[in-house]
Amino acid sequence: MTPATSVTPVTPVTPVTPVTRVAAIDCGTNTIRLLVADLEHDPHGTPRLTQVHRDSRIVRLGLGVDRTGRLxxxxxxxxxxxVSEYAExxxxxxxDLASGHGRFVATSATRDADNREDFVDGVRALTGLEPEVVSGQEEARLSFAGSLLGAQDRAPVPGPGLVVDLGGGSTELILGDQAPLSAVSLDTGSVRVTERHLAHGVTPRAEDAARAEVRALLAHGAESVDLGRATALVGLAGTITTVTAHALGLERFDPEALNGAEISTEAALASCEAIVHSTPAERESWGYLLPxxxxxxxxxxxxxxxxxxxxVQATASGPHPVTTTVTSLNDILDGIALSVGERI
Structure with a gap:
């Protein structure tokens, strides 16, 4: 008689993707930032970043560049x-930054500076990385890629969203869904507009001139990016997080409250108005606003x-008028980190 054979069922094993530690450095007009993260892919191939260390410093690299053309x-x-401290x-x-596990991206101020090589040489010597002075289009692509990480946790929208990366020297407008459909980089931002128009305060004349310039740039940008197609408005970077923190009445910078926060366009505009006409004492009292x-x-x-x-005006008569803004803390820095994985 043949003895019975015991068969042990085989449990399917989910493939384990390797974890790679990467570093991303984003050097803009006002701020330099570092992200060290562990990069892996889920079973569907979707990239995931687990933050290990994040740092942000206001260095104002773009001080005076708009006027002088030099750093x-x-x-x-x-x-x-x-940069030296980030390398450490x-x-x-x-x-190991020099091994291909890091990427250093410089944006608006460095793009505009005649002596950018002084900066590039200094970064190379300190990090072993070749810093990349990226175009406005590449800046937009990276910002959009980073914003998609935050979109994984948000409710889907019925069409393409408009992602806005508002920096110190440039502002990127990117229309897209899972990938950019169109993008434009505009030479406007918090530092550039301050130096051109508001360095001596927000007077009615200065404010009118600043708004006129921004509106003209937006009209030009709308020739490349159809704002009327947007079904959502997603904002990135420090200015927008500050406006959102003000609208939410926060006492300090609170990532959990800010990331993915959705507020009405009316609330956002009211906070913008309050901030534009705020006093130095008010700005000093806001714990979420860095000096x-x-x-x-x-x-x-x-x-x-x-x-x-x-x-709001461009979408008002369409099927999906934009009535809220969404703030994302996932931005170009995350996009840079993801791009490192694409190169390894």
Whole structure:
């Protein structure tokens, strides 16, 4: 008689994707930021980032660049000091920047500076990385890619959304769904508008001139990006998080409250108006507003208010009028980190 054979069922094993630690550095007109994260892919191939370390410093690399066309020596020194500390942080967290596991992206201020090579040479010497002075279109692509990480946790919208990355020297408008459909980079932002129009305060004449300039740029941008197609408005970066924090009545910078926060366009515009006409004492009392952003936040809020107004008007008669803004803390820095994985 043949003995019975016991068969043990085989449990399917979910493939384990390797985890790669990567570093991303984003150097803009006002701020330099570092993200160290563990990058992996889920079973469907969707990339995931687990934050290990994040840092942000206001160095104002773009100080005076709009007027002089050159990087200020003191601003350059401040920025390179931060770069040196970031290189040390990466080494301490196990990221060899020179091995291809890091990417350094510089944007508007460096694009506009005649002496950008001084900055590039300094970064290369400190990190072993070749810093990339990216175009406005690449900046837009990276910002959109980063914003998609936050979109994974948001309710889907019935059509393409408009992602706005409002920086110090440039502002990117990107229309897209799972990928950009169209994008434009505009030479406007919190530092540029401050230096051009609001350096001596927000007077009626200065405010009118600033708004006129921003509206003209938006009209030009609308030739490339059809704002009327937007079914959602998603904002990235420091100005927009500040406006949202003000609208929510926060006492301090609270990532959990801010990331994915949805507020009405009316509330956003009211906060923009309050910030544009705020006093130094009011700005100092806002715990969510860093000291290095206090002197440029009025200009940033002015730009954001013009964008909101333009989008609301462009979508008002369509099937999906935009009535809210969404704030995302996932932005170009996350997009840079994801792009490292694409290169490894």
């Amino acid at each position: 200020d020596p003191a601003a350059l020194a401040r920025t390179l000091e931060a 942080a990466c080494a301490g967290l196990g990221v 290095g952003r206090r002197d440029v936040i009025a200009a940033g809020a002015l730009v954001w208010s013009e964008i909101i107004t333009c989008v």
